Amino acid sequence: MDKNSLIGIILILGVLIGWSVWMTPSKEEIAQQRHIQDSINKVQRERFVKDSISMAQANAIMNEQEETKSQDETFSTRYNQYGSFALASTGEDKTFVIENEVLKMNLSSRGAYVETIELKDYKTYDSLPLIGFDEETSRFNLEFIADGKGINSYDLYFEPYLNGYPYDGEENISVGTKDSLVMSLRAYVADAEGNKSLDKYLEFRYTMYKDQYMVGFDIVTNNLKGIIPSNTRFMTMDWAVDVLKQEKATDRFNVETIYYMFTNDDVETLSQTEVADAEEDLGTGVKWVSFKQKFFSYALISKDSFDDAFVEMHTKSRPSNSRYQKSMSTIIDIPFDGLNEDNKVEMSYYFGPNDFKELKQYDINLEKQIPLGGKLVAWINRLIVIPVFDWLGQYGWSYGIVILILTLIIKICLMPIAFKSYLSSAKMRVLKPEIDAINEKYPKQEDAMKKQQAIMDLYKKADASPMSGCLPMLLQFPILIAIFRFFPSSIELRQQSFLWADDLSTYDSILDLPFNIPFYGDHVSLFTLLMTASTLLYTYINNRQMQQAQGNQAMPGMKLMMYLMPIMFLGIFNSYSAGLSYYYLLVNLFSFLQMYIFKISINEDRLRRKIEQAKKKPVKKSNFQKRLEEMQKQQQQQMRR
Numbered sequence: 025m026d027k028n029s030l031i032g033i034i035l036i037l038g039v040l041i042g043w044s045v046w047m048t049p050s051k052e053e054i055a056q057q058r059h060i061q062d063s064i065n066k067v068q069r070e071r072f073v074k075d076s077i078s079m080a081q082a083n084a085i086m087n088e089q090e091e092t093k094s095q096d097e098t099f100s101t102r103y104n105q106y107g108s109f110a111l112a113s114t115g116e117d118k119t120f121v122i123e124n125e126v127l128k129m130n131l132s133s134r135g136a137y138v139e140t141i142e143l144k145d146y147k148t149y150d151s152l153p154l155i156g157f158d159e160e161t162s163r164f165n166l167e168f169i170a171d172g173k174g175i176n177s178y179d180l181y182f183e184p185y186l187n188g189y190p191y192d193g194e195e196n197i198s199v200g201t202k203d204s205l206v207m208s209l210r211a212y213v214a215d216a217e218g219n220k221s222l223d224k225y226l227e228f229r230y231t232m233y234k235d236q237y238m239v240g241f242d243i244v245t246n247n248l249k250g251i252i253p254s255n256t257r258f259m260t261m262d263w264a265v266d267v268l269k270q271e272k273a274t275d276r277f278n279v280e281t282i283y284y285m286f287t288n289d290d291v292e293t294l295s296q297t298e299v300a301d302a303e304e305d306l307g308t309g310v311k312w313v314s315f316k317q318k319f320f321s322y323a324l325i326s327k328d329s330f331d332d333a334f335v336e337m338h339t340k341s342r343p344s345n346s347r348y349q350k351s352m353s354t355i356i357d358i359p360f361d362g363l364n365e366d367n368k369v370e371m372s373y374y375f376g377p378n379d380f381k382e383l384k385q386y387d388i389n390l391e392k393q394i395p396l397g398g399k400l401v402a403w404i405n406r407l408i409v410i411p412v413f414d415w416l417g418q419y420g421w422s423y424g425i426v427i428l429i430l431t432l433i434i435k436i437c438l439m440p441i442a443f444k445s446y447l448s449s450a451k452m453r454v455l456k457p458e459i460d461a462i463n464e465k466y467p468k469q470e471d472a473m474k475k476q477q478a479i480m481d482l483y484k485k486a487d488a489s490p491m492s493g494c495l496p497m498l499l500q501f502p503i504l505i506a507i508f509r510f511f512p513s514s515i516e517l518r519q520q521s522f523l524w525a526d527d528l529s530t531y532d533s534i535l536d537l538p539f540n541i542p543f544y545g546d547h548v549s550l551f552t553l554l555m556t557a558s559t560l561l562y563t564y565i566n567n568r569q570m571q572q573a574q575g576n577q578a579m580p581g582m583k584l585m586m587y588l589m590p591i592m593f594l595g596i597f598n599s600y601s602a603g604l605s606y607y608y609l610l611v612n613l614f615s616f617l618q619m620y621i622f623k624i625s626i627n628e629d630r631l632r633r634k635i636e637q638a639k640k641k642p643v644k645k646s647n648f649q650k651r652l653e654e655m656q657k658q659q660q661q662q663m664r665r
Contacts, residue, residue, distance in 0.1 A: 107171025115181025237376025
């Protein structure tokens with residue numbers, strides 16, 4: 025680079041630097057420019073905010089107008105579907121929990137029905153809270169006509185009222201120290217513009233008492249004349265639940281089924297088989313319908329009667345481990361007078377145990393759901409067994425001890441009958457040599473009449489009869505059957521342990537088998553084994569005594585049957601109540617003791633002498649003997665001809 029070029033570059037740089045320094049503003053100028061710019065920015069921000077607010081307000085007004093238009097269109101659509109109940113067709117699905125000392129009940133705002141119940145004093149066989157039915161499978165619907173439209177209460181949302189005041193539903197409500205509480209759920213009506221009428225509503229009213237399983241249930245219509253047609257005479261209720269498994273096992277007399285009672289006090293059942301699909305149109309005059317399990321029931325009861333009722337039950341195909349057992353439902357017509365402004369249908373629910381005393385107090389035959397046997401057997405249970413059992417149970421003893429004492433009382437009461445039977449058997453043993461002599465004296469068939477006459481004379485003189493031993497057994501039989509029906513149905517035995525049995529209301533298992541044996545089951549019940557063994561021993565001893573008394577006259581087939589019966593009972597009782605098997609075991613043990621007492625108290629030598637003395641006394645012939653002698657004479661005369 026030459027000298028001139030270098031000088032030119034330096035001059036240019038100098039000019040640029042001088043220009044930059046000359047054009048750079050002072051601090052005062054910079055501050056002034058910043059102030060001006062801040063003022064400009066402030067004005068711009070205020071203008072932007074103002075424009076944004078204006079735009080937001082405009083958008084809000086537009087959206088509100090569109091939403092109102094949409095809501096109006098939606099309500100109009102709902103009104104076309106639900107009529108005056110259009111406003112109640114939308115809402116929030118809430119659950120309201122009310123409870124007392126024994127019962128916890130969940131009410132749904134949608135449909136205003138009982139979606140689940142819990143019995144607080146009980147547990148399931150596997151120690152879970154005892155839920156009768158749950159919200160997954162329970163259903164309740166009231167169907168009626170309003171404004172010419174078919175309305176289902178399940179589609180409506182109800183507003184809660186507690187003791188007549190609005191309730192927010194934020195916490196569980198307990199009866200507490202009060203006598204009762206009233207939870208009302210109302211579905212209000214509205215006009216075509218959506219204006220709610222606070223004096224016009226459909227109400228489901230639930231009244232819960234302090235310590236009761238019975239819950240009041242009323243359906244109220246307030247000022248709905250003109251909305252519900254005046255020619256309406258009934259509304260249709262549809263109630264259905266899938267009952268949950270509560271027990272380890274049931275028996276053939278105590279299965280899940282539907283009971284119902286008519287106004288003439290007749291109580292009937294839909295089906296009593298373990299697996300059954302059944303239905304029945306009950307017609308008019310139905311007082312109550314009950315979904316019954318082994319130890320618990322859920323009943324809908326009318327104060328007066330239902331106009332009509334249809335019941336249905338079936339077993340659903342569910343996984344083997346499902347806790348659901350049977351699906352039960354009823355469709356009921358409840359009375360309604362469309363000419364009245366206000367209607368009130370008074371009903372009640374019973375959600376509770378099948379306890380005889382508990383059910384009996386309501387005086388509507390709910391206790392007849394408990395399978396206590398036929399008329400005669402049921403009366404024995406109601407008048408004798410249950411009162412004595414309850415009396416013994418009040419002392420707080422183990423129910424194993426209660427059963428022991430009950431068995432002893434029954435055996436003592438029946439001892440005179442048993443003694444008479446044993447005495448008759450002893451007389452037959454004493455008379456056996458003489459009977460054998462009569463048989464040898466009249467060996468021919470044509471002498472059968474003479475042989476029969478001689479034996480009857482002997483029985484008459486000795487005051488003995490082969491039938492006198494059978495009659496006491498027949499008198500004891502109804503009591504045996506009564507006990508057979510009582511113990512499996514006794515809720516008092518539920519989950520009561522004794523010895524190796526953890527629940528006397530169901531079978532005791534000392535060994536669970538990995539397979540199922542037909543007619544026997546998949547477990548081994550020790551009480552049933554002991555009962556069977558003692559019964560076989562008692563049968564052997566009884567047959568030996570019969571052999572001594574009757575010799576070869578005893579029927580071999582009867583002997584075989586007497587041994588086969590205990591074997592059959594082994595299969596039957598293996599899945600029955602452990603309390604029942606334990607009772608029959610005690611009966612056999614007391615029978616052995618009783619037999620020993622009778623044996624040492626009845627001296628057969630002394631009895632023989634007493635019979636010999638009785639033979640010497642003149643005996644008045646009975647009408648039967650006179651007829652028998654007359655027939656004998658006629659037979660002899662015919663043979664002479």
